[in-house]
Amino acid sequence: MDHSVIFAWLKDNPIMGPEDFLRIPGYEQTINFSKFSGRRLEIMLTDYAFDKANETQCGISGCKQKHQRGFIVGTDDGKVTNIGKDCGKTHLGLDFSRARKEFNYRRKAESNRTTITTVIADIAAQQSRIDRIQAFAKHLNACSFSFRRLMPDTYRKVCEMAKRDNPVITRPKALTGRDAELYFEMTKTRPRDYPGGVPVVDEPVDTLSGHRFFRDMIGASVTHRILKPRDELISLTTDEIDNLSGRRLSMLSKSAQEILANLSATEELANYGLAFFSADNLEKLKLLGASSESITAFRKEVPEANLC
Numbered sequence: 001m002d003h004s005v006i007f008a009w010l011k012d013n014p015i016m017g018p019e020d021f022l023r024i025p026g027y028e029q030t031i032n033f034s035k036f037s038g039r040r041l042e043i044m045l046t047d048y049a050f051d052k053a054n055e056t057q058c059g060i061s062g063c064k065q066k067h068q069r070g071f072i073v074g075t076d077d078g079k080v081t082n083i084g085k086d087c088g089k090t091h092l093g094l095d096f097s098r099a100r101k102e103f104n105y106r107r108k109a110e111s112n113r114t115t116i117t118t119v120i121a122d123i124a125a126q127q128s129r130i131d132r133i134q135a136f137a138k139h140l141n142a143c144s145f146s147f148r149r150l151m152p153d154t155y156r157k158v159c160e161m162a163k164r165d166n167p168v169i170t171r172p173k174a175l176t177g178r179d180a181e182l183y184f185e186m187t188k189t190r191p192r193d194y195p196g197g198v199p200v201v202d203e204p205v206d207t208l209s210g211h212r213f214f215r216d217m218i219g220a221s222v223t224h225r226i227l228k229p230r231d232e233l234i235s236l237t238t239d240e241i242d243n244l245s246g247r248r249l250s251m252l253s254k255s256a257q258e259i260l261a262n263l264s265a266t267e268e269l270a271n272y273g274l275a276f277f278s279a280d281n282l283e284k285l286k287l288l289g290a291s292s293e294s295i296t297a298f299r300k301e302v303p304e305a306n307l308c
């Protein structure tokens with residue numbers, strides 16, 4: 001019997017107990033592996049583990065060892081039987097070591113493929129979101145560039161507000177009369193503590209939207225935290241996937257989770273950006289010293305985003 005046929009069969013018919021052995025195509029309860037037989041162990045097809053009540057017997061003739069854990073094996077002349085986890089070492093020596101090594105490798109490669117396939121499918125399912133964030137990033141980068149060029153001082157002020165995470169626009173207000181008295185009382189100070197005897201405080205006048213857009217670089221975020229790791233994942237060849245170390249495999253699954261988290265974070269950043277560059281919010285920049293002309297020039301230079 002061709003081993004690949006039995007492989008396929010075992011995939012669809014997992015071995016749950018010793019009674020399942022008899023259903024395996026070509027299975028024989030005992031096989032002669034003696035020198036005179038000239039027969040060799042060629043392949044481990046799958047492994048099994050039963051509880052004590054389901055102990056089974058080794059198929060190497062002359063062994064018959066009772067055991068709970070073992071392998072379904074194939075010989076070089078196409079026979080199939082089951083052998084104990086360790087007794088193959090005793091009876092089949094080097095053949096057993098080689099076959100087990102190949103078995104472990106195949107097992108690992110299979111599990112690598114399953115993990116990576118799942119991870120790549122998870123990311124592929126987000127393709128439309130990735131396309132969308134790329135378009136947003138392109139638009140917002142253009143906005144940011146023009147804003148910086150046309151209103152450099154305002155740009156600096158906004159970056160400072162982003163750094164402090166404080167969206168409140170203030171203007172200085174000199175306190176006089178009753179206001180000043182209350183202020184002296186509250187701060188336990190006196191007029192002589194202030195130049196000209198007049199305390200000056202920052203009075204809130206408005207609140208910026210989307211100031212947090214300036215806490216990060218959206219273009220770099222899309223390139224380095226989404227596209228690059230995504231491309232690295234999908235460019236893996238079958239051969240590379242089979243040979244991934246456990247460490248590298250878990251790094252790649254983690255990286256895939258991070259791509260999805262970065263996608264959400266970058267979408268949030270884009271929302272801040274859209275809020276910041278909205279018409280209402282641009283008007284507020286006048287309170288930070290931007291001229292009407294520069295705001296008009298900005299609107300001309302960056303056409304309204306036609307996204308979504």
Ligand SMILES: [Zn+2]
Pocket residue numbers: 058059060063064065083084087088
């Ligand atoms: Zn045995």
